[in-house]
Every structure is written in C-alpha cells, then in structure tokens.
Amino acid sequence: MKSRKQLDSFEKFINIEVENLIEFKQGSIPTIYNKSLFLATVLSLFCSTTSCATNVYVNTDVTQTPSVMVDEKPFFPFGFYYVSYYDSEQTKRLNDLRAIAQAGFNTMYVPLDLNDDSFLNESAKLGVQIIGEFNEDPMSVINKYKNNSAIIGWLVADDADNGKKTPEQLSQFNYQLKVADPQRITYLSGGYPKKIGQFVDSADVVGMQSYPVTAEPLSTVNYSIASAVKAAVPINRPVIANLQTFAWSGGRAPTPKEVRNMTYQSLINGVKGIIYYAYYDGVWNLPDNKTLWNGVKLLVPEIKQLTSTLLYGDLIKIATGVSDTYAGIWKYQNKAVVVVINTSSNATKEVTVSLPLQRTTGIETMFAGRPSGMIVKGDKLSGSIKPKDVHVYTFGY
DSSP states (O other), X not given: OOOHHHHHHHHHHHHHHHHTTTTOOBTTBOHHHHHHHHHHHHHHHHHTTSOOSOOEEEOOOTTSOOOEEETTEEEOOEEEEEOOOOGGGHHXXXXXXXXXXXXXXXXXXXXXXXXXXXXXXXXXXXXXEEEEEESSOHHHHHHHHTTOTTEEEEEEESSTTSSSSOHHHHHHHHHHHHHHOTTSEEEEEXXXXXXXXXXXXXXXXXXXXXXXXTTSOTTHHHHHHHHHHHHHGGGTOOEEEEEBOSOOTTSOOOOHHHHHHHHHHHHTTTOSOEEEEEEESSSOBGGGSHHHHHHHHTHHHHHXXXXXXXXXXXXXXXXXXXXTEEEEEEEETTEEEEEEEEOOSSOOEEEEEEOSOSOOEEEEESSTTSOOOOEEETTEEEEEEOTTXXXXXXXXX
C-alpha cells in the first residue's frame, strides 16, 4: 500500500511527464484538457491498487453515453444547489443536509471554505455527495479536503457562458484543478443554449440551467437541455440538468407538477443527473414552500426506480408530431420505459406515439397515483394527456 507521500511524489512525476505532451492534440479538444485527462487517467490506475480518496471520473466507454463514475460504479447525481457563504449559517446547513439526505437525495452543490470539516464529515456519513464551489483560495480548499470521501467534484465556473470568462481561461483553471485533485470530476454550469457548446470541453461535466417559470414556456427546458446534450455528449461530457425549484423576484415558484414536467423533459434528452436550483440561496428557502418541497420529494422514488435504466438503457427520443408534446423510450434488459410529456399550460393533447419496437407485452403505469390512461395497439401508444402532465409506462418487448 502506497503512502500519501509516495502518491504526492507520483503526482509530481506524472505532471512533469504531462508537460512533455504540450504539443499533443486530439480533434477539437484543447491540448490543456488532454493533459488533465491524461493525468487523471494515470492516477486513477495508480489509485486502483493504493489507499486513495474516492475516485470519481467520467465513463468514456464508446458503447455507452458518458456518465459520472464513483469508485467504478455509475452514479446519477440527484439533489440541490445550496448556496451559503457565511459561517453563521453552518448549523442551518447541517440541519438542511440531514433533511436532504432523509428525503433520499444524494448530491449537493455547496460553497466550501477551510472551516467545513464537520459538514463534509456528516455528508460522508449520510452518503450525500458534494460538488464544491470555492469560498476561499481554491488550492487551499482542495489540499485540505481532497481526501474527504464526500466530495465528488470541484466547480470550474457557474454561469460559465455569461461572457465574463473565455473557454480558454476556464480550460486553464480546469487543468489546475485536475492537477491538484485528479481523483475528482470538474463541473461547470451555463444558461445559454446557443453559447454552452463553446464551454463543454472546459470541464468533465456540464450543467445546463433552465428556469422558465414564469417568464418562458415550460417547453424551454426541452430546447435548453437538448442543446447542451447535443454539444457535450459527442466529446464525452455528461450533462446535468439544473432545474428550477425557486421563484424569480416578483414571480411565483413552480408547482410540483411543473417541476416533474421539467424533470422528465430533461430525462428524455439524456441527462445523467439533476441538481435543482435551489434548496437555499440566502433569499430562497425551499422548505418554506411546503407544497413544492413535498412535491419534489415525491420524485425521489421515481428517480431511484429509473436510475439503472437512465444510466444503462438505450434512449431514443420520439417525435410526436403534436405541438408542445415530447416523448422518449429507454430499452433495458428486455423492458422498455416510455415517457410522454405535455408542456402546454392549458391544452389537453391527443397523442399517438410510434414505438420503435416490433412487439410489446404487458403495459403498466410505472408510478401509482400519477397520470395514466394511454393504451397500446400494435406499435402505437395513444391517448389524451392533460396540461403539464407526464405519463410513464413500462412493458416488455
């Protein structure tokens, strides 16, 4: 078993070797990212036979869509942004961490400083994974906490595509983070569907924000997430949806039905995680809206039941031919899961979906108490979908 000192020496050696690859390029991926990817890959192999912290990376197996891997197992992040920068809120944050864990969520995005030992140790104990933003000098925070098993990733940039930083600047910072902690993923998030593609190779994992209630149509989520996935997946970047669980100033919060709708719009576009904004951000506090908090918690058993299908299944997005409606189907272990979504706020839709299957057997509503009523005839799934409803069915094929 190697000591931490031995591992640090090994990191320095590999870093020197990586510097020798300065001219190495692959396709359109920047040299600097290839260097950090090489370093992370080599150290992952080294750590497989040594005593190291949690090993987190992106699965780049060409037979699967990219996903986050935690200690060799695919992981679907499902949780919240929690934005608190003040030590005076540490007790509240610990209590909220426990509430989030008790509800069954597995991930939090949190600003971290050098006084967060208790929080991170409790996170590890509860099984809640942390993506860390830097509330102090990044290298100091990483050096203190890179062996804490709660942490799965570090933030390269929030609002990466807002024009304040170039892709090259973020790639440089991403490289620095990967050298400092090769065993964690790096993460950035953006909010502009037409710009996010410029930034997808500046981190391991890409978050795509979509907060349409009440300024934009609910279907905005489909466009935003689809744009990010189209740009990111071909270069092996998983996309995490950042979806709205807050109220814009002067507006209302989304309803539980709207959050469920946004969630499934994201899933049928192939996201590999969902982190809602926000549980708390200094102004918004989700539990104060009991209806919304209770409604979002009801999504936990649905995501848990779907996780293997979302991570391993073959996803096909299906054109419905009907405005404001979207559909997708996963095939996994001789079972199919089909989702049909109506994003209209006021119109019931009559939909017929052509299933890409030769035969189907035993259609069932996947979640009791949720909208249902469509029927299968041959390779067609047909029926009415009320405004903002989501139908989820499973059947053999």
